[in-house]
Amino acid sequence: ILNVEQSPQSLHVQEGDSTNFTCSFPSSNFYALHWYRWETAKSPEALFVMTLNGDEKKKGRISATLNTKEGYSYLYIKGSQPEDSATYLCAREPNSGYALNFGKGTSLLVTP
Amino acid sequence: KAGVTQTPRYLIKTRGQQVTLSCSPISGHRSVSWYQQTPGQGLQFLFEYFSETQRNKGNFPGRFSGRQFSNSRSEMNVSTLELGDSALYLCASSRTSGPTDTQYFGPGTRLTVL
Numbered sequence: 106i107l108n109v110e111q112s113p114q115s116l117h118v119q120e121g122d123s124t125n126f127t128c129s130f131p132s133s134n135f136y137a138l139h140w141y142r143w144e145t146a147k148s149p150e151a152l153f154v155m156t157l158n159g160d161e162k163k164k165g166r167i168s169a170t171l172n173t174k175e176g177y178s179y180l181y182i183k184g185s186q187p188e189d190s191a192t193y194l195c196a197r198e199p200n201s202g203y204a205l206n207f208g209k210g211t212s213l214l215v216t217p
Numbered sequence: 218k219a220g221v222t223q224t225p226r227y228l229i230k231t232r233g234q235q236v237t238l239s240c241s242p243i244s245g246h247r248s249v250s251w252y253q254q255t256p257g258q259g260l261q262f263l264f265e266y267f268s269e270t271q272r273n274k275g276n277f278p279g280r281f282s283g284r285q286f287s288n289s290r291s292e293m294n295v296s297t298l299e300l301g302d303s304a305l306y307l308c309a310s311s312r313t314s315g316p317t318d319t320q321y322f323g324p325g326t327r328l329t330v331l
Contacts, residue, residue, distance in 0.1 A: 109259070136317070137317045139320075141322075147324070148220070148221070148307075148321075148322040148323055148324050148325070149307070149309075149322040150322075151319045151320065151321070154317045154319060156317060194259070194260070196260075198317065204250075204262040204265065204273045204275060205250075205260075205262060205320070206262070207252075207259040207260040207261075207262075208259050209257070209258065209259040210259065
């Protein structure tokens with residue numbers, strides 16, 4: 106994998122459903138993996154930063170895991186709510202500098 | 218605490234012109250990064266400044282430049298605008314320039330080049 110890739114590109118779930126997205130990234134020269142949530146008409150908001158293989162982070166109903174050996178991270182949302190509707194971005198931070206390499210995001214729509 | 222602010226929020230220019238965008242970071246933050254988002258693309262890193270020094274630069278032509286002032290405010294300049302420069306430009310600030318430091322994003326400047 107040369108770039109940061111996110112799947113699926115978009116997702117539509119019903120309120121109460123649990124869902125997950127994938128972020129795949131080059132595992133070489135890896136330092137950290139960032140997750141952001143970007144709601145329409147707002148600024149991207151930081152969710153998690155993970156560095157170690159096997160890291161798991163949790164914030165309310167949202168959690169994330171990291172596998173640096175195979176180069177992927179999962180973001181889970183338990184019991185989706187309409188206010189979870191947003192684009193979820195992941196970004197790889199290389200150990201050669203501070204520039205974040207972003208994926209194109211997963212757009213989540215949660216309907217009541 | 219005030220968030221990251223960007224001015225102007227919207228801008229319309231014509232090809233060949235130049236433009237300057239401004240970013241005021243969160244008070245106490247010394248690092249400012251700039252990103253470009255075009256339709257269908259993820260956020261593309263432009264450059265990062267820390268204590269008035271450019272620390273990192275993305276893969277953009279020399280028409281894109283920036284600077285940072287002693288109060289950490291940053292400006293980004295694009296000269297000889299092209300249609301493809303139409304994009305949302307975001308800046309983000311962080312306390313330091315260290316790895317894993319959380320970046321806080323501004324609302325962006327929407328630039329349209331006609």
